Amino acid sequence: MAKPILEVKNLNKDFKVKSRKALFAKPNAVRVLQDISFQLREGETLSIVGESGCGKTTLGRCIVRGMSASSGEVLYRTEEGVAVDFLKLKGTESKRFRKDIQMIFQDPYSSLSPRMSVFDIISEPLIANFKLSKSEVEEKVSAIAEKTGLNVSYLKRYPHAFSGGQRQRIAIARALITQPRLIVCDEAVSALDVSIQAQIINLLKDLQEQFKITYIFISHDLSIVENISDRVAVMHLGRVVELAAVDSMFKQPGHPYTEALLSAVPQPDPDLKKTRIILEGEVPNPANPPSGCHFHPRCAYKTERCIKEVPALREVGDHHFAACHYADELTLRGARNEQGTGDGQ
Amino acid sequence: MTAEAVQTQQPLLRVRDLKIRIQMDNGVMNAVDGVDFEIRKGKTLGLVGESGCGKSLTSRALLSINPKECETSGTVAYLSSSEPGAAGKPLNLLSLDPNGRQIRSIRGRKIAMIFQEPMTAFSPMYTIGNQITEAILIHRTRNKKEAKKIALEMLSKVGISDQEKRFDQYPHEFSGGMRQRAMISMALSCNPELLIADEPTTALDVTIQAQVLELMKTLQQEFGMAILLVTHDLGIIAEMCDEVAVMYLGKIVEQAPVKEIFHNPKHPYTKGLLRSMPRLGGNKSKRLDSIEGAVPIPVNMPPMCGFYERCKDRMEGICNAQSVPATQISGSHTVRCFLYSDQHGGE
Numbered sequence: 030m031a032k033p034i035l036e037v038k039n040l041n042k043d044f045k046v047k048s049r050k051a052l053f054a055k056p057n058a059v060r061v062l063q064d065i066s067f068q069l070r071e072g073e074t075l076s077i078v079g080e081s082g083c084g085k086t087t088l089g090r091c092i093v094r095g096m097s098a099s100s101g102e103v104l105y106r107t108e109e110g111v112a113v114d115f116l117k118l119k120g121t122e123s124k125r126f127r128k129d130i131q132m133i134f135q136d137p138y139s140s141l142s143p144r145m146s147v148f149d150i151i152s153e154p155l156i157a158n159f160k161l162s163k164s165e166v167e168e169k170v171s172a173i174a175e176k177t178g179l180n181v182s183y184l185k186r187y188p189h190a191f192s193g194g195q196r197q198r199i200a201i202a203r204a205l206i207t208q209p210r211l212i213v214c215d216e217a218v219s220a221l222d223v224s225i226q227a228q229i230i231n232l233l234k235d236l237q238e239q240f241k242i243t244y245i246f247i248s249h250d251l252s253i254v255e256n257i258s259d260r261v262a263v264m265h266l267g268r269v270v271e272l273a274a275v276d277s278m279f280k281q282p283g284h285p286y287t288e289a290l291l292s293a294v295p296q297p298d299p300d301l302k303k304t305r306i307i308l309e310g311e312v313p314n315p316a317n318p319p320s321g322c323h324f325h326p327r328c329a330y331k332t333e334r335c336i337k338e339v340p341a342l343r344e345v346g347d348h349h350f351a352a353c354h355y356a357d358e359l360t361l362r363g364a365r366n367e368q369g370t371g372d373g374q
Numbered sequence: 375m376t377a378e379a380v381q382t383q384q385p386l387l388r389v390r391d392l393k394i395r396i397q398m399d400n401g402v403m404n405a406v407d408g409v410d411f412e413i414r415k416g417k418t419l420g421l422v423g424e425s426g427c428g429k430s431l432t433s434r435a436l437l438s439i440n441p442k443e444c445e446t447s448g449t450v451a452y453l454s455s456s457e458p459g460a461a462g463k464p465l466n467l468l469s470l471d472p473n474g475r476q477i478r479s480i481r482g483r484k485i486a487m488i489f490q491e492p493m494t495a496f497s498p499m500y501t502i503g504n505q506i507t508e509a510i511l512i513h514r515t516r517n518k519k520e521a522k523k524i525a526l527e528m529l530s531k532v533g534i535s536d537q538e539k540r541f542d543q544y545p546h547e548f549s550g551g552m553r554q555r556a557m558i559s560m561a562l563s564c565n566p567e568l569l570i571a572d573e574p575t576t577a578l579d580v581t582i583q584a585q586v587l588e589l590m591k592t593l594q595q596e597f598g599m600a601i602l603l604v605t606h607d608l609g610i611i612a613e614m615c616d617e618v619a620v621m622y623l624g625k626i627v628e629q630a631p632v633k634e635i636f637h638n639p640k641h642p643y644t645k646g647l648l649r650s651m652p653r654l655g656g657n658k659s660k661r662l663d664s665i666e667g668a669v670p671i672p673v674n675m676p677p678m679c680g681f682y683e684r685c686k687d688r689m690e691g692i693c694n695a696q697s698v699p700a701t702q703i704s705g706s707h708t709v710r711c712f713l714y715s716d717q718h719g720g721e
């Protein structure tokens with residue numbers, strides 16, 4: 030079995046939110062990540078899915094140290110096998126690991142500097158971390174640009190002169206160029222048409238095979254998640270509510286929220302009658318979470334117990350974890366197989 | 375919907391020969407190269423196509439909000455009863471001063487836009503609530519209390535809870551998907567006649583995406599809102615659209631009612647697109663299909679099919695020797711490909 034590369038232990042993150050009303054003048058701490066724990070092995074892909082605002086980006090940022098967590102541990106194992114707790118590193122000490130870990134940010138528009146040419150944006154991490162001649166840099170930039178479908182003769186231009194999907198690929202090229210060991214991809218292919226999306230996913234997989242890169246793949250596109258992942262973590266309101274191998278989860282989810290997610294995937298067939306579960310009610314605000322199981326106000330299977338008791342994340346099948354009181358009793362619907370049983374009628 | 379019914383619907387916006395040229399070091403880039411389409415009242419036209427093919431430029435051109443370097447020509451006839459043009463002629467939006475009063479009164483109020491990147495729509499300096507209310511105050515009511523009430527209602531409709539608290543937060547305090555939803559609520563808050571939605575749900579998980587699409591459909595049914603929906607998600611196209619236009623390298627290469635596009639695609643690019651589509655259920659670990667090759671840059675391109683280099687069905691001496699005319703396959707299905715132009719009596 031591959032060696033571990035990252036271990037997240039009991040990670041919590043609070044944001045201080047000021048209300049402008051005099052009444053609440055003191056900033057409130059809002060917990061957006063609650064007791065997150067998981068392990069990653071080298072060369073593995075763990076996808077993170079979950080409702081908008083549930084804390085996926087925050088988790089990614091805490092891991093790459095773009096943001097400091099409030100408590101917990103983020104243990105990174107270097108190539109030599111030394112474990113380093115990222116949260117205990119002081120300012121410049123973390124610099125050493127920067128080339129090992131990269132993040133592709135969700136919003137390329139604000140993450141790419143508008144005053145740098147695209148060539149400079151892509152080559153910057155390379156120049157900062159390696160001693161290379163000018164022609165070596167050019168060679169590497171051209172190679173990665175071509176692989177990500179960017180036209181090399183365009184790279185002198187500034188980010189604003191690129192389309193949304195092109196900007197996204199610039200961010201991907203920048204992250205890949207140093208050949209990091211771990212990459213957090215935050216909705217990294219969300220703006221790409223299916224053909225280029227396929228090209229990029231294939232590229233990520235090829236690099237993984239060649240260099241044992243580990244991915245944390247944040248995405249709401251479940252068909253891509255199904256294709257790229259080894260394991261999937263489902264988050265809801267700052268917690269992991271299900272964690273399992275992708276096959277196991279998509280075949281037989283253990284949490285009603287996962288069931289709803291899988292059923293809501295739009296089907297690329299204009300004749301198909303919808304069998305989506307549209308969740309009623311609002312997404313709760315982490316500043317004011319519901320009692321008991323945070324999902325209970327929208328859960329079709331809730332009982333009194335769910336309103337009172339917080340369900341713990343526990344093993345409900347072989348390496349399959351879920352945080353629902355009734356995970357063992359419920360038979361939840363998994364992903365529909367397209368050639369499947371004709372339940373689209 | 376039958377092809378005839380699509381045909382007889384009154385158009386709200388008629389785009390003809392839209393061209394956008396951008397000056398580059400080595401020549402002029404024909405980023406949008408003669409695009410024609412119609413958007414009908416109460417209907418949804420989907421626009422799909424390769425990343426960088428000109429979808430955002432096209433949609434922004436309708437409101438004259440592209441940057442200066444984008445030289446735009448053609449007509450965008452706005453056939454709204456509330457905005458008549460001069461002397462019985464329809465109003466050509468491209469003929470208006472882009473900073474003038476008339477287009478500004480149309481933007482946001484009559485034609486609203488959801489941008490591909492939410493951060494472009496919000497200023498980091500003001501709270502989300504402030505910015506949405508501002509838009510409502512300009513277009514819909516003078517009453518501040520009422521404007522705030524509408525804003526809060528819209529935020530709740532796009533699934534943002536605790537709106538009162540969220541109202542006072544800044545854009546950076548929202549998650550990516552929440553920013554996108556805030557922008558959607560801003561665009562919808564003035565009941566526009568036409569909504570231009572450029573990848574409106576890319577940052578949304580499927581359950582909230584379903585909710586937002588439902589909301590758009592409801593407004594469409596209630597107020598007859600027309601929608602131009604730019605998306606690369608073919609699932610959303612299948613679910614939302616009446617008609618679909620497929621774009622490649624600045625041109626619309628195929629256009630048809632949604633069922634035609636899925637069941638009877640003609641253009642080799644459309645077929646490739648449908649093949650590349652990842653489907654949920656049993657695609658684990660397999661290599662995804664993609665269309666081989668890269669898109670050329672439309673600078674100094676001789677007249678030829680833009681898809682030629684990547685096309686498996688190309689005919690040398692024909693496809694790379696002249697520009698491709700549009701061929702009508704049936705009443706509502708047109709395609710720009712030489713495979714069909716002979717058979718159907720095109721020149």
Ligand SMILES: Nc1ncnc2c1ncn2[C@@H]1O[C@H](COP(=O)(O)OP(=O)(O)OP(=O)(O)O)[C@@H](O)[C@H]1O
Nearest residue numbers: 190191192193194195405425426427428429430431
């Ligand atoms: N201001 C600009 N200056 C120069 N080139 C530009 C400018 N804006 C867009 N382009 C180019 O024009 C082409 C079309 O851009 P557009 O943003 O319309 O693409 P798109 O179809 O929306 O793609 P995506 O799906 O990736 O968002 C791209 O190749 C882009 O690089």
Ligand SMILES: Nc1ncnc2c1ncn2[C@@H]1O[C@H](COP(=O)(O)OP(=O)(O)OP(=O)(O)O)[C@@H](O)[C@H]1O
Nearest residue numbers: 044061081082083084085086087547549550551552
């Ligand atoms: N700088 C900040 N200050 C205050 N609150 C914040 C800040 N950044 C994020 N939040 C809050 O933390 C929560 C989680 O946000 P995060 O961006 O991690 O969500 P996400 O899961 O990535 O969502 P999406 O899918 O919409 O991108 C949200 O409620 C958000 O409002």
Ligand code: SF4
Nearest residue numbers: 679685688693711712
């Ligand atoms: S015109 Fe020729 S090259 Fe272009 S898509 Fe049709 S067959 Fe292929």
Ligand SMILES: [Mg+2]
Nearest residue numbers: 086135549550
């Ligand atoms: Mg996010």
Ligand SMILES: [Mg+2]
Nearest residue numbers: 192193430490
């Ligand atoms: Mg675009």
